[in-house]
Structures are given as C-alpha cells and as structure tokens.
Amino acid sequence: DSGVTQTPKHLITATGQRVTLRCSPRSGDLSVYWYQQSLDQGLQFLIQYYNGEERAKGNILERFSAQQFPDLHSELNLSSLELGDSALYFCASSVATRAGPGNTIYFGEGSWLTVV
C-alpha cells in the first residue's frame, strides 16, 4: 500500500458526460501529480499541484481540469468525455515540489475510466 488513495477504482460512463476522480495523497506529502495511461500513449503526465497551487502542466486537454484543496486532496475533472479518454488515471504524491534527493514519488492504484 503506497498510502495514496484514489476513488473510484472503476468508472463506466457515456460519451459527453463529466466525471470527477479523487485523490488523497500520502500523509505529509504536499505535491500531487496526475498521470494518464492509455494503451497507445503510455504513461503521460497531466498536471502537478503543490500545496494548493498548480506547479507544472503536461499534456492535459482543455476539457480536463484539476485542483488541490486546503486539506491537500486533489480532484481531476474530465468533461465532454470521448471514447479516447478511456484510460487508467493515476494520482501520485511526494513530499517536495522540486526533484531532489529523497523525493520519491508514490502512486495510487489508479482509477479505470471506460467511456462508452
């Protein structure tokens, strides 16, 4: 158990709908990262938050948004869903915002999203 909790574990929804994925980081971790893993794209970084503020942005679509709340949990909102958004979405957390010695990044078990 990495200590990173993601809900829901599985989600099936229709095209055009909106879903919210939730993540609770490890106790004491201030950074939260979101990754998308699809069959044809591998593991892609979406976005990072540190202590409530956006710190880095990757290949995140405009239809997707995220935020980190004062209690440090994070939510990833996916809207106007398309078939191609079907993927495994991972949340990860670490202590620091910048890479450095000891800043191991731990991953949750992921949320499987299927868009039909």
Place this chain on the structure above:
Amino acid sequence: GIQVEQSPPDLILQEGANSTLRCNFSDSVNNLQWFHQNPWGQLINLFYIPSGTKQNGRLSATTVATERYSLLYISSSQTTDSGVYFCAATGTASKLTFGTGTRLQVTL
C-alpha cells in the same frame, strides 16, 4: 524535457532465470525510479535510485548517472514477477517522465 528509453520492449523467461532490464536517459537526472506494473494495473515502487546500487531481495538496481543509464536485475525469476517494468526519471522539472516499459512474462 528528459527522454527515457527502455530495452528490451518484451522479455519471456522461464521461471528461475535471471534478467537485466536497461533504461537510458537523455540528460542528468535528479530522480530515477523503477516501477513494476502488475497485471491488475497497480504501479509498485521498486527503487528510488538516482545513482549507485541498491538491492531488495531478488531485485537489484544500478544507476550510472555519468553514463546516463540504469539497470534493473531480476534473479531467480518467479511467475509473480510478470508484468511491465517502467523506468521513470526527472531532470530539472519535478514530474517523472516514463519510459515505454519492458513487458516481462515468466513461464513455468
């Protein structure tokens, strides 16, 4: 950004065999991690190893930062070792960049 390449892409081993997985990266790294993704999709941390050598049971890893590569050794492989092994690294940014993985299948 940093580029991460892994080889081989696929590997089939008989139970009990040893293997070496390789990860090359394009720039200096501040963080390098190895992960095992099991058949259920879970990403499990194996090593945090930006440099040096570490061992954990039948697994060990070595990173030679000056030559920009890391190796993951699996000894006496077991069927439970099957899955995909990912190497991921950070350069100056804090996000991890993943390689495309090595898919390992261990057969009886």
